[in-house]
Amino acid sequence: MEDISWKVIHDYSQIIRLLNTLAEHKGLDKMIKETNQLDDFTVFLDMDGVSVDFVGGVKNLLGEPGKTLDDWGIEEAYGFNEDGFWEKVDTFEFWSTLEPYPGFDDFYKNLNEIVSNVVYCSKPSRHPISASGKLEWMQIRYGKRFRDYILTPQKHYLAKPNTILIDDKDKNVEDFVNAGGKGIVIPQTWNKFADLAEMSWPDKYDRTLKLVKEYM
Numbered sequence: 001m002e003d004i005s006w007k008v009i010h011d012y013s014q015i016i017r018l019l020n021t022l023a024e025h026k027g028l029d030k031m032i033k034e035t036n037q038l039d040d041f042t043v044f045l046d047m048d049g050v051s052v053d054f055v056g057g058v059k060n061l062l063g064e065p066g067k068t069l070d071d072w073g074i075e076e077a078y079g080f081n082e083d084g085f086w087e088k089v090d091t092f093e094f095w096s097t098l099e100p101y102p103g104f105d106d107f108y109k110n111l112n113e114i115v116s117n118v119v120y121c122s123k124p125s126r127h128p129i130s131a132s133g134k135l136e137w138m139q140i141r142y143g144k145r146f147r148d149y150i151l152t153p154q155k156h157y158l159a160k161p162n163t164i165l166i167d168d169k170d171k172n173v174e175d176f177v178n179a180g181g182k183g184i185v186i187p188q189t190w191n192k193f194a195d196l197a198e199m200s201w202p203d204k205y206d207r208t209l210k211l212v213k214e215y216m
């Protein structure tokens with residue numbers, strides 16, 4: 001009986017799942033298996049604005065815009081219309097060479113130590129080259145056989161009680177939480193934690209790790 005991981009019964013949804021299992025008169029083996037699966041946490045990790053510095057990459061490409069740069073409204077800051085902006089930015093080289101934020105590699109390593117799965121979850125731009133550039137970025141770091149990624153604009157389809165989305169867009173996290181997952185917004189000037197955006201990146205990542213642990 002020691003194998004029954006009562007320690008994981010820490011939130012309402014898990015208790016409901018256990019009760020459902022009992023109510024359906026499933027066998028004890030199956031109940032233990034399902035309970036242990038609750039330990040199986042997946043973190044979906046956004047790329048732009050969370051892992052890599054999209055805004056910094058645009059600055060390297062186009063120079064300083066003369067206006068405060070946010071992720072949203074970046075086209076206007078450079079005086080382009082949307083199409084004109086993306087024509088400049090959407091290249092294989094741009095997406096595959098974006099710099100990770102300071103401390104990201106340690107964060108990624110630590111995250112992998114505390115949860116079962118860490119999966120990059122990123123929305124490609126409208127140009128198909130963006131998806132291949134992002135995949136190249138991952139393969140440069142983790143090799144050709146790297147498989148822990150999902151490229152999709154519909155991140156909330158992945159939401160389950162034992163999943164966490166880490167993203168810089170309030171709406172993405174909101175949709176994910178509404179669909180039954182958990183979410184963490186990483187502070188940026190363009191989201192609801194703008195007042196924390198001045199924190200150093202290693203501090204932002206430490207804060208994020210702490211929040212992940214609280215959810216588990």
Ligand SMILES: [Mg+2]
Nearest residue numbers: 046048049168
């Ligand atoms: Mg993002």
